[in-house]
Amino acid sequence: MSIVGTDTGGTFTDLVTARGDVVKVSSDPDDPSEAVRRALLARPLAAADAVAVLAHGTTVATNALLERRGATVALVASAGFEDVVEIARQDRPSLYDALVDRPEPLVPRHLRHGVSGRLDARGVELEPCDPATIPAIDPAAEAVAVCLHHSDLEPGHERLVAAALRRRGHDVSVSHEVSPEFREYERTVTTVINAYLRPLCRGYLARLASLAGEIRVMTSAGGLVDAAEAADRPVTLLLSGPAGGVRAAAAAAVAAGFSDAVTFDMGGTSTDVCLVLDGAPEPAAWRDVAGFPVRVPSLDVHTIGAGGGSIARIDAGGALQVGPRSAGARPGPACYGRGGTEPTVTDANLVLGRIPASAHFGDLPRLDPAAARAALVAAGADAADVVAVVNANMEQAIRQVTVERGVDPSGLALVAFGGAGPLHACDLADALDMAAVVIPARAGVLSAVGLLSAPRQRDLVRSWPTPADHGGVAAALAALAAEAAAAVGGLLEQAEVAVDARYRGQSHELTVPFGVLGTAVVTEQSIVAAFGERHRAFNGFDRPDAPVEVIALRARASGVVPIRFGDLPVPDRPAVRGPAVLEEPDCTVWIPSGWVGEAGGGGALVLRRENRP
Numbered sequence: 001m002s003i004v005g006t007d008t009g010g011t012f013t014d015l016v017t018a019r020g021d022v023v024k025v026s027s028d029p030d031d032p033s034e035a036v037r038r039a040l041l042a043r044p045l046a047a048a049d050a051v052a053v054l055a056h057g058t059t060v061a062t063n064a065l066l067e068r069r070g071a072t073v074a075l076v077a078s079a080g081f082e083d084v085v086e087i088a089r090q091d092r093p094s095l096y097d098a099l100v101d102r103p104e105p106l107v108p109r110h111l112r113h114g115v116s117g118r119l120d121a122r123g124v125e126l127e128p129c130d131p132a133t134i135p136a137i138d139p140a141a142e143a144v145a146v147c148l149h150h151s152d153l154e155p156g157h158e159r160l161v162a163a164a165l166r167r168r169g170h171d172v173s174v175s176h177e178v179s180p181e182f183r184e185y186e187r188t189v190t191t192v193i194n195a196y197l198r199p200l201c202r203g204y205l206a207r208l209a210s211l212a213g214e215i216r217v218m219t220s221a222g223g224l225v226d227a228a229e230a231a232d233r234p235v236t237l238l239l240s241g242p243a244g245g246v247r248a249a250a251a252a253a254v255a256a257g258f259s260d261a262v263t264f265d266m267g268g269t270s271t272d273v274c275l276v277l278d279g280a281p282e283p284a285a286w287r288d289v290a291g292f293p294v295r296v297p298s299l300d301v302h303t304i305g306a307g308g309g310s311i312a313r314i315d316a317g318g319a320l321q322v323g324p325r326s327a328g329a330r331p332g333p334a335c336y337g338r339g340g341t342e343p344t345v346t347d348a349n350l351v352l353g354r355i356p357a358s359a360h361f362g363d364l365p366r367l368d369p370a371a372a373r374a375a376l377v378a379a380g381a382d383a384a385d386v387v388a389v390v391n392a393n394m395e396q397a398i399r400q401v402t403v404e405r406g407v408d409p410s411g412l413a414l415v416a417f418g419g420a421g422p423l424h425a426c427d428l429a430d431a432l433d434m435a436a437v438v439i440p441a442r443a444g445v446l447s448a449v450g451l452l453s454a455p456r457q458r459d460l461v462r463s464w465p466t467p468a469d470h471g472g473v474a475a476a477l478a479a480l481a482a483e484a485a486a487a488v489g490g491l492l493e494q495a496e497v498a499v500d501a502r503y504r505g506q507s508h509e510l511t512v513p514f515g516v517l518g519t520a521v522v523t524e525q526s527i528v529a530a531f532g533e534r535h536r537a538f539n540g541f542d543r544p545d546a547p548v549e550v551i552a553l554r555a556r557a558s559g560v561v562p563i564r565f566g567d568l569p570v571p572d573r574p575a576v577r578g579p580a581v582l583e584e585p586d587c588t589v590w591i592p593s594g595w596v597g598e599a600g601g602g603g604a605l606v607l608r609r610e611n612r613p
Helices: 032-041 060-066 156-167 184-211 227-232 240-255 345-351 369-379 383-401 421-432 443-452 473-488 524-539
Strands: 003-008 012-017 022-026 053-057 073-078 112-115 125-127 143-147 172-174 214-218 224-226 261-266 271-277 287-289 292-294 302-304 310-314 320-326 413-417 436-439 457-463 492-503 510-516 548-559 580-583 588-591 595-599 605-609
Touching (some): 003 032, 003 240, 003 443, 032 184, 053 443, 060 240, 073 184, 143 156, 172 184, 184 227, 184 292, 214 227, 214 240, 224 457, 240 261, 271 383, 302 383, 310 369, 345 369, 383 421, 421 588, 457 473, 473 548, 524 548
Parallel strands (some): 053 214, 073 143, 261 413
Antiparallel strands (some): 003 012, 261 271, 271 302, 287 292, 310 320, 436 605, 492 510
């Protein structure tokens, strides 16, 4: 079976075949599917048979939300809760900046509607829901989000309302299908975002359908789902692009002998970092995207606007700023020769000699060092300062996923990938005194490798109605895992279970993993003990005498993958001593003075400081 992995970023679209062939082409911001088509056509002739499965990572959903290019959405909520999307939480985006506002709600006031019906906090009906009370929806609304009070516990009212709206011809997203967890504001916003993205993502995935026999799409949780499911729940795709790379980077770290690491993905537009402990990327129950809380299972990826295409400028106060604005694929950095005139990180690296002028960037012509120098001079920016500033931004991102969570980075490896990651990795590892730098095989297209070797996966979460009573948790987890496994279909690799728990009186919870179903021991005693251990790891203390509440149940089922990370052929990586520049087909590696590298497991290049104890 012919399988390819393809990842669409803001600057390049990468493709990797099951034989290990690599293609890199410029992304098309007007129609990302066009770049995927060109990448498929550019495959080596020996691999150019019909594609049976296209495993795809996409930034379409993320960009649509960031740029607010989604559908016009109406909201139907329980009467009295229509404005929860605007009331939000009492916290402010920037506590001491009086000029900073929350993002405008995605649903304008005139498109928010209330409907009758009430449930209590246990999901018991207090007042029946009458679908006849649903007002007419403005024809301008392209989609409708339905989020009724306590429907995470009892979805009956939501089903009635959704059925009535669908009979009227509306495209409806309902909260018990999108995000069946408590917290009304977050559940409502997540459902609204799903409705907001669905028309756009459906159209995009439909255009991909002609390119392969089967399309599978990476979710934020790091697994593949069928295109139809992805189109129905696009809110789960907001970290689709970074997730594939995190999966592959975690596998590369383990193969190279490092079970604990930070994945560092620096592309053309952004940088994504994620903590890996015991070989597994850290999960997250929710993420903040474009200022909105998105409550769906995901990998705990932290993203900043720092990439090779990040633009350098001198601000009004005379300080050098780098990013978050990017030159993107069009026109790209000045050195690309496509009309760009503003200096970028790539231009700075080229001027400093970290990128040789002969380097080949996908389908681009030769690089233009003179244009890069001219852009830096015109902006009044020094190349070394540009690199120092962007490094400081990325160092802070790594600190956020390590130091700020009580994890000492000195015991971790930094797994560097993306087109620009290997250019900056040693500088960052030096600043954080990290143990080593791992440059995986095919580092420049590692996200596509991660897609190629990712399993079909289903992540499910359900609110637990009796927080203080843990008696039925084990049976409920088994049932939830069985539901997830049935959704995966085919050959099941494993099912994992976890709970969200907190001490009574706390306002936020921690996810407590119990491992693979069948070997996991889930009892009232094990829940309390495991939560206490997790609380100590994250917060530095526990409260042994405080009651533990279970808030939600989680299950993840993963299918067998036809191609594993270690199945791809690996290149020979020679021993090297810095200062040195290594040109590879998909990226450039900069090794400063004082660093040495040698071949590691899985075809990685492992870099270490010569004098580090």
